[in-house]
Amino acid sequence: MSKPSIPKGTxxxxxxxxxxxxxxxSTIKKSFIKFGFLPIETPCMENTxxxxxxxxxxxxxxxxxxxxxxxxxxxxxxxxxxxKNSNGILSQISEKALRYDLTxxxxxxxxxxxxxxxxxxxxxQIQPVWRADRPQKGRYREFYQCDAxxxxxxxxIYEVELVQLFDEVLSNLGIKDFTIKxxxxxxxxxxxxxxxMSDKIIDITVAIDKLDKIGAEGVIKELREKEIPDSxxxxxxxxxxxxxxxxxxxxxxxxxxxNSEMGMKGIEELEYVFEKINLLGLENAILEFDxxxxxxxxxxxxxxxxxxxxxxxxGSICGGGRYDDLTGIFGLKGISGVGISFGADRIYDVVExxxxxxxxxxxxxQLLLINFGEDENKSLQIxxxxxxSNINTELYPTDAKLKKQMSxxxxxxxxxxxxxxxxxxxxxxxxxxxxxxxxxxxxxxxxIIEKLKP
RNA sequence: GUGGUUGUAGCUCAGCUGGUUAGAGCACCGGGUUGUGGUUCCGGGGGUCGUGGGUUCGAACCCCAUCAUCCACCCCA
Numbered sequence: 108m109s110k111p112s113i114p115k116g117t118x119x120x121x122x123x124x125x126x127x128x129x130x131x132x133s134t135i136k137k138s139f140i141k142f143g144f145l146p147i148e149t150p151c152m153e154n155t156x157x158x159x160x161x162x163x164x165x166x167x168x169x170x171x172x173x174x175x176x177x178x179x180x181x182x183x184x185x186x187x188x189x190x191k192n193s194n195g196i197l198s199q200i201s202e203k204a205l206r207y208d209l210t211x212x213x214x215x216x217x218x219x220x221x222x223x224x225x226x227x228x229x230x231x232q233i234q235p236v237w238r239a240d241r242p243q244k245g246r247y248r249e250f251y252q253c254d255a256x257x258x259x260x261x262x263x264i265y266e267v268e269l270v271q272l273f274d275e276v277l278s279n280l281g282i283k284d285f286t287i288k289x290x291x292x293x294x295x296x297x298x299x300x301x302x303x304m305s306d307k308i309i310d311i312t313v314a315i316d317k318l319d320k321i322g323a324e325g326v327i328k329e330l331r332e333k334e335i336p337d338s339x340x341x342x343x344x345x346x347x348x349x350x351x352x353x354x355x356x357x358x359x360x361x362x363x364x365x366n367s368e369m370g371m372k373g374i375e376e377l378e379y380v381f382e383k384i385n386l387l388g389l390e391n392a393i394l395e396f397d398x399x400x401x402x403x404x405x406x407x408x409x410x411x412x413x414x415x416x417x418x419x420x421x422g423s424i425c426g427g428g429r430y431d432d433l434t435g436i437f438g439l440k441g442i443s444g445v446g447i448s449f450g451a452d453r454i455y456d457v458v459e460x461x462x463x464x465x466x467x468x469x470x471x472x473q474l475l476l477i478n479f480g481e482d483e484n485k486s487l488q489i490x491x492x493x494x495x496s497n498i499n500t501e502l503y504p505t506d507a508k509l510k511k512q513m514s515x516x517x518x519x520x521x522x523x524x525x526x527x528x529x530x531x532x533x534x535x536x537x538x539x540x541x542x543x544x545x546x547x548x549x550x551x552x553x554x555i556i557e558k559l560k561p
Numbered sequence: 562g563u564g565g566u567u568g569u570a571g572c573u574c575a576g577c578u579g580g581u582u583a584g585a586g587c588a589c590c591g592g593g594u595u596g597u598g599g600u601u602c603c604g605g606g607g608g609u610c611g612u613g614g615g616u617u618c619g620a621a622c623c624c625c626a627u628c629a630u631c632c633a634c635c636c637c638a
Contacts, residue, residue, distance in 0.1 A: 448638065511598095530596095
């Protein structure tokens with residue numbers, strides 16, 4: 108018999124891990140609620156057609172497709188089947204797929220439920236997503252995203268708000284040193300425009316995004332491979348040497364993009380965000396204009412965000428941006444949206460690496476009642492009494508040997524045990540042992556409740 | 562999808578140049594102890610050495626294939 112296992116890139120979570128994961132989720136959720144976002148959920152699977160084509164060519168490959176039920180092959184047309192054409196038969200054998208992110212399903216949700224929601228609609232959503240990627244450090248095939256998006260308004264105050272949200276959540280998790288990188292797709296469009304390569308904007312942005320990784324030489328090499336002429340590359344080159352603080356870089360970009368209306372609009376939007384953030388201040392985050400930031404999905408049209416924890420070996424932990432026409436794909440035009448996503452699993456890895464998790468001892472059992480096989484009714488009543496006083500309590504199920512019962516308390520880190528022996532049950536005075544100090548005291552039920560009450 | 566790494570007990574790993582019955586620590590179970598855990602002592606269960614083939618008198622060890630794993634690239638949270 109083969110050992111049981113789980114699919115590549117997926118994980119089991121033990122109780123000790125879940126307690127910490129829940130802490131991250133609840134910290135994020137608390138801030139989402141504070142900023143006025145409302146919860147929604149969508150199904151883990153969507154129609155394949157809803158997802159395909161929304162994430163670029165690479166994205167399509169990374170979507171998990173779900174096979175149709177029944178004898179699906181018999182319905183495939185002979186020709187595609189004999190040609191062994193995977194893409195050709197895909198739509199015939201799979202009409203459902205696991206969601207790849209929360210944004211596209213949300214766009215679908217907005218279009219479908221447009222008459223039942225009030226715009227601007229601020230929603231948050233904390234659910235798992237699946238990607239058929241090769242797993243590696245900090246990369247899983249099943250992971251949680253925690254999204255907050257606003258649709259139905261193009262007001263820039265939301266960009267400001269989302270920067271504050273990044274700052275608040277990560278600060279509340281105890282992370283002190285992190286950078287929120289911000290850019291604007293209109294600036295990237297402006298760059299493509301002044302080089303006369305507007306149609307190559309994706310190739311250009313993907314290449315310059317890699318600047319800090321492969322260096323100027325590498326970027327130039329990649330641009331050439333994408334058939335960007337040297338004359339255009341020369342115009343892009345100044346980006347590789349940008350230095351200074353945010354406002355200095357903005358000034359340089361203003362000069363560079365002065366002939367691009369689109370580019371100047373992007374600068375203007377960016378300046379607004381900086382101005383308001385300067386007014387309001389940030390707790391721990393460093394907000395940094397990064398012209399090379401281009402990651403993200405093809406649908407961003409305005410602001411682009413990415414958050415990186417400094418001095419940890421984990422990639423970006425949050426992302427986001429504005430997408431003017433996301434719902435347009437599903438038939439609802441003119442609805443602008445802006446949103447961000449917290450990668451809970453990576454944030455977990457960061458908080459773990461930085462040893463920032465608090466202790467969660469109060470969330471586990473506080474008191475174990477040691478079972479001597481005496482008056483069971485009385486024992487159950489005592490158990491009830493503790494629970495009604497909000498003390499996390501359990502009764503050992505059998506009168507097993509003391510060693511076994513105490514070991515159980517030990518394994519679960521239960522700080523107190525109470526001996527429900529014959530004498531105690533009769534007299535009402537119980538022997539309670541502190542499992543940390545080893546100290547034992549005689550107390551009645553009322554006194555114990557008083558002592559352990561949260 | 563591309564390149565590399567590693568597969569030995571539930572977990573972490575040792576195992577010499579190919580040599581007889583494959584080991585340790587931790588974990589688990591039982592006992593020393595029928596009202597005292599974590600410390601300690603004694604004992605126990607547990608392995609098709611990832612899988613299939615090849616070389617050899619003989620393979621955990623060498624060769625080939627395959628699967629899995631982790632790391633990196635692409636891309637991304």
